[in-house]
Amino acid sequence: MALISPENLLRRPQPTQKCTLGCPVLDRCLGGGIPCNSMTELVAESASGKTQFCLQLALSAQLPPSRGGLSASSLYLHTEFPFPFRRLHQLRRAFCDRHSIGREFDPSDNVFVHAVHSADQLLDEMRKIESFLSERKPRFPVRVIVIDSIAALFRSEFDNTPFDLKRRSSLFFKISGKLKSLVDRFNVAVVVTNQVVDFMGDNGGMNGLRIGNLKYLYSSERRVCPALGLAWANCVNSRLFLSRNEEVIREENGSANAGNGDTLRRQTRRRIHVLFAPHLPESSTEFVIRREGVFGVDR
Amino acid sequence: MEVGRLPISASQRGKLIRAGYTTLSSLSSLSPSDLARELNVTNSEALEILKVASLNSRLDRTDGGHAIFNGAQTAWxxxxxxxxxxxxxxxxxxxxxxxxxxxxxxxxxxxxxxxxxxxxxxxxxxxxxxxxxxxxxxxxxxxxxxxxxxxxxxxxxxxxxxxxxxxxxxxxxxxxxxxxxxxxxxxxxxxxxxxxxxxxxxxxxxxxxxxxxxxxxxxxxxxxxxxxxxxxxxxxxxxxxxxxxxxxxxxxxxxxxxxxxxxxxxxxxxxxxxxxxxxxxxxxxxxxxxxxxxxxxxxxxxxxxxxxxxxxxxxxxxxxxxxxxxxxxxxxxxxxxxxxxxxxxx
Missing domain, CATH: 3.40.50.300 (P-loop containing nucleotide triphosphate hydrolases)
Known part of the structure; x- marks a missing residue:
């Protein structure tokens, strides 16, 4: 390893490159997409679309910079099983159609999938990831790392004792420290997903602690807050929150006999919120999940 | 008499006093050539006297001033x-x-x-x-x-x-x-x-x-x-x-x-x-x-x-x-x- 002197750490800050999410409305909400050289966290309860976002990002990263991508492949570390291969293939087909990619190029060739079973394993993998990143051919370097989900690693293995909690938070800082130095060396965009816990009110212990703007943190008519607590919140650069709320919509059938003719339809409304980010104001955008992927709704 | 304490030769000291320079501050704004003319000495000799005088006046100030160490300040x-x-x-x-x-x-x-x-x-x-x-x-x-x-x-x-x-x-x-x-x-x-x-x-x-x-x-x-x-x-x-x-x-x-x-x-x-x-x-x-x-x-x-x-x-x-x-x-x-x-x- 080359010797680094403090002088070399001085640099001109470069404008941050962004990787498109594959939808102009979502990109606008995020100021161009997921920032490189930064750690972005996606927080949501289950079935909100975290994995959908990640899969779509893994594909869109391969687009050339002229279309908002990075011309790069991605590394997908999954901790929840099984990996949604079928969904990836479905998205790939839609992706190829949308960008008129021929048969000679298969985007799923450039998504590397790796399973991680425990937090300690993830820390050990960092070394392998580092050599993997540096050995990749320059044509499609790995510029996106997804960890889906970080919460699954930490929510089962550790007891609620002071000793284990201390070990847990020191692991948070180790993992994010390693990740951030990788991110900086290879100019990678990192996305980690996190789960939520129910918000227990101000007296219910530390999860009443306010991080970011709480007022958006409603999902399924419950007040929630991101899992893994304060220590982890210090480890990420940006935090995005996906909410889903069931809504009953009354649809008229078009006939004159009102009342009976109306049908009640339940619809899930999903929104993506920016909770905190160094470069973005607090904001939110509605989105839908379709067969072809995740799309923002322009209103 | 401040000039009397300067580490210079006795004849130089005598010339200085005869010309009316008794305090260090009276020497502070003088140019070497002026002093050489007044004391009837060479330019380099006058320069030497001024150097010694300015050095001493600097030492003087730190002794006599309120600061005990170099760089110390009063709260005021x-x-x-x-x-x-x-x-x-x-x-x-x-x-x-x-x-x-x-x-x-x-x-x-x-x-x-x-x-x-x-x-x-x-x-x-x-x-x-x-x-x-x-x-x-x-x-x-x-x-x-x-x-x-x-x-x-x-x-x-x-x-x-x-x-x-x-x-x-x-x-x-x-x-x-x-x-x-x-x-x-x-x-x-x-x-x-x-x-x-x-x-x-x-x-x-x-x-x-x-x-x-x-x-x-x-x-x-x-x-x-x-x-x-x-x-x-x-x-x-x-x-x-x-x-x-x-x-x-x-x-x-x-x-x-x-x-x-x-x-x-x-x-x-x-x-x-x-x-x-x-x-x-x-x-x-x-x-x-x-x-x-x-x-x-x-x-x-x-x-x-x-x-x-x-x-x-x-x-x-x-x-x-x-x-x-x-x-x-x-x-x-x-x-x-x-x-x-x-x-x-x-």
């Missing part, structure tokens, strides 16, 4: 000097108010708060505001930004710089009405050029850069603020030996304090918050422990109150504890929009 002088010091505005009048006008030079100010409260935003704002020209009440200096977390974003800095330039132009127009003319030539990109940015990926790098700053700033004397965002991140990673961590941290704090004093600049360090077990319940406290809390001159805590952001002076030798709301807007740090009950003094 220091107060005077402090009143002349300019402060770095935070662009939020309420926050400036409780800080006594802004961030002070020669001091280490620690700012802590939960993620998303606006620490990095405040850091970028200060890095821009330190560059406000002297004519407009600023310091006209440059900034060193040490980024340990990777949260510094150029596009955001540019946004804040653009807003700041607009504000300066507006303020300048107001000044001009009072017949004081000065031109705002700054462009947002120039403001970014004047932020020296260090990206740190481990605690060793952090120690190295902070030790190197002394050399760096002596070469770049116009640096007026050093921002460390955050001091905490790498020190929460792998420290089994907490005593070592405390030693490293206090060494670093000393270096920062020295920088602040020597180069007359402001040091702002950001800290994270953690939970601390006190009296049977968990309380929020700034990270890095108790001994670290001694290492800063001022301590400001940022917190949420309802939907508003507030800043609270937790520790300061000269400011009363008070809190004030602030908000983070597209333009940067500004006054809180909801302006009822602005400043609360405790």
């Amino acid at each position: 002088d220091m107060l005077h000097e402090e009143q002349l010091l300019r402060r770095i505005t935070t662009s939020c009048a309420d926050l400036d108010n409780i800080l006594g006008g802004g961030i002070n030079c020669k001091e280490v100010t620690e700012i802590g708060g939960v993620p998303g409260i606006g620490k990095t935003q405040l850091g970028i704002q200060l890095a821009v505001n330190v560059q406000i020209p002297v004519d407009l009440g600023g310091l006209g200096g440059k900034a060193v930004y040490i980024d340990t977390e990777g949260s510094f974003m150029v596009e955001r800095a540019l946004q804040i710089a653009e807003a700041s330039v607009l504000d300066m132009v507006e303020y300048n127009d107001l000044l001009r009405k009072e017949h004081r003319k000065c031109q705002v030539n700054l462009k947002p990109n120039d403001l970014l050029e004047s932020i020296y940015y260090f990206r740190i990926c481990s605690y060793t790098e952090q120690m190295a850069v902070i030790s190197y700053l002394d050399k760096f700033i002596s070469a770049h004397k116009d640096v007026k603020i050093v921002i460390v965002d955050s001091v905490t991140f790498h020190f929460r990673q792998d420290f089994e030996d907490l005593a070592l961590r405390t030693r490293l941290l206090s060494g670093m704090a000393l270096k920062l304090m020295n920088l602040a004093k020597t180069y007359n600049l402001a040091v702002v360090i950001f800290n994270q918050v953690t939970t601390k077990y006190m009296e049977g319940s968990f309380q929020l406290a700034l990270a890095l422990g108790d001994s670290w809390s001694h290492s800063c001159t001022n301590r400001v805590i940022l917190y949420w109150n309802g939907d508003d952001r507030y800043a609270f002076i937790d520790k300061s030798p000269s400011l009363r504890s008070a809190s004030a709301p602030f908000s983070v807007t597209g333009k940067g740090i500004r006054n809180s929009a909801s302006n009822h009950k602005r400043i609360k003094l405790m």
Whole structure:
């Protein structure tokens, strides 16, 4: 390893490159997409679309910079099983159609999938990831790392004792420290997903602690807050929150006999919120999940 | 007779006294050629006498003056000097108010708060505001930004710089009405050029850069603020030996304090918050422990109150504890929009 002197750490800050999410409305909400050289966290309860976002990002990263991508492949570390291969293939087909990619190029060739079973394993993998990143051919370097989900690693293995909690938070800082130095060396965009816990009110212990703007943190008519607590919140650069709320919509059938003719339809409304980010104001955008992927709704 | 004590030859001393030079101060404003003519000696001899005299008068002053050591000052002088010091505005009048006008030079100010409260935003704002020209009440200096977390974003800095330039132009127009003319030539990109940015990926790098700053700033004397965002991140990673961590941290704090004093600049360090077990319940406290809390001159805590952001002076030798709301807007740090009950003094 080359010797680094403090002088070399001085640099001109470069404008941050962004990787498109594959939808102009979502990109606008995020100021161009997921920032490189930064750690972005996606927080949501289950079935909100975290994995959908990640899969779509893994594909869109391969687009050339002229279309908002990075011309790069991605590394997908999954901790929840099984990996949604079928969904990836479905998205790939839609992706190829949308960008008129021929048969000679298969985007799923450039998504590397790796399973991680425990937090300690993830820390050990960092070394392998580092050599993997540096050995990749320059044509499609790995510029996106997804960890889906970080919460699954930490929510089962550790007891609620002071000793284990201390070990847990020191692991948070180790993992994010390693990740951030990788991110900086290879100019990678990192996305980690996190789960939520129910918000227990101000007296219910530390999860009443306010991080970011709480007022958006409603999902399924419950007040929630991101899992893994304060220590982890210090480890990420940006935090995005996906909410889903069931809504009953009354649809008229078009006939004159009102009342009976109306049908009640339940619809899930999903929104993506920016909770905190160094470069973005607090904001939110509605989105839908379709067969072809995740799309923002322009209103 | 002062001249009598000068270590020069007796004949020279005699000539000096005969010509009427008895005190050292009477020699102080004389040129060698004048003295040579009056004493009827060679130029080089006169130069020698003046050298000896000026050396002695300098020694004299330190003996007879109020300062015992070289560089020591009385509190009166220091107060005077402090009143002349300019402060770095935070662009939020309420926050400036409780800080006594802004961030002070020669001091280490620690700012802590939960993620998303606006620490990095405040850091970028200060890095821009330190560059406000002297004519407009600023310091006209440059900034060193040490980024340990990777949260510094150029596009955001540019946004804040653009807003700041607009504000300066507006303020300048107001000044001009009072017949004081000065031109705002700054462009947002120039403001970014004047932020020296260090990206740190481990605690060793952090120690190295902070030790190197002394050399760096002596070469770049116009640096007026050093921002460390955050001091905490790498020190929460792998420290089994907490005593070592405390030693490293206090060494670093000393270096920062020295920088602040020597180069007359402001040091702002950001800290994270953690939970601390006190009296049977968990309380929020700034990270890095108790001994670290001694290492800063001022301590400001940022917190949420309802939907508003507030800043609270937790520790300061000269400011009363008070809190004030602030908000983070597209333009940067500004006054809180909801302006009822602005400043609360405790």
